[in-house]
């Protein structure tokens with residue numbers, strides 16, 4: 171007797187997938203993306219940039235190394251759910267502190283297994299990232315029509331400021347509206363750490379760790395911080411973090427703040443959402459992509475040096491390079507589709523990239539960008 175499906179994925183176009191439910195019981199509406207990374211499912215699920223998104227993993231072995239809480243990229247899993255080919259198995263990993271299914275159940279995240287993820291990924295690539303409803307019910311009772319209607323009725327991520335929802339959920343030493351990344355690794359030359367203020371739009375922990383490892387002492391402020399609050403910390407550099415949602419929506423309050431900081435001629439480094447908002451602050455536009463870039467093998471070319479690096483990516487919006495104003499130089503492009511992946515401001519220590527030099531998961535080809543940022547600060551110390 172075939173097992174009755176205990177999970178259901180309903181797309182807004184009426185396509186329905188049935189499978190095996192795991193993790194939390196319940197229902198969630200979100201945008202469905204796919205990620206092609208072969209490792210790092212825990213880092214992906216805890217990346218705050220995935221808020222209001224469900225991740226289809228194209229790699230079939232998800233859960234086989236359990237979870238190790240210290241590898242979380244934020245205090246909680248933020249991806250609304252996951253879609254996998256094979257149901258998670260018992261972890262085989264001496265570092266595992268829990269198995270994926272229990273971890274998801276405890277942290278309120280839904281999973282569906284037994285899905286033809288190749289077919290689903292092809293549909294996402296061809297028709298764009300769909301709005302979906304994912305439900306897990308041990309009794310297998312699903313109101314398909316209602317789920318499809320709910321997916322159809324969901325407004326989606328365009329126009330949605332999600333950064334505010336996830337900012338500063340890192341549960342580190344939170345005091346008085348700010349928190350500091352615990353400790354700094356000091357400077358290679360033994361000098362005092364570089365004072366960096368990171369504006370947290372949904373920052374991944376490994377970005378903050380990478381800043382500290384490159385010699386910064388990082389003070390983290392919420393997404394809604396004002397320029398005055400940032401400058402009150404007398405920063406030697408400013409970091410604009412990754413994060414979920416529509417950059418233009420978050421930019422409504424963040425762009426005026428970034429413009430004020432640009433006038434101070436301080437080193438500024440942005441990653442992903444930070445890159446997009448810096449571009450908006452400089453006068454460019456951002457656009458929604460068909461299905462985005464989510465994976466750990468994305469080739470990016472530095473158009474000034476010709477060097478190609480393999481990068482980790484997770485974004486559904488992009489900077490429209492045609493709208494970059496005079497004095498703002500496109501520095502990197504995707505070799506998959508030519509989309510913008512980096513910029514710098516002529517004559518200023520201001521630069522940003524669309525991809526993730528902190529990896530976590532993914533390749534570390536671009537880790538040197540953290541050094542480029544701290545070098546810009548060191549050189550101003552004289």
Ligand SMILES: NC(=O)CC[C@H](N)C(=O)O
Nearest residue numbers: 219412413442443486487
């Ligand atoms: N990882 C990110 O910072 C994502 C940026 C933005 N939310 C996008 O989807 O493009």
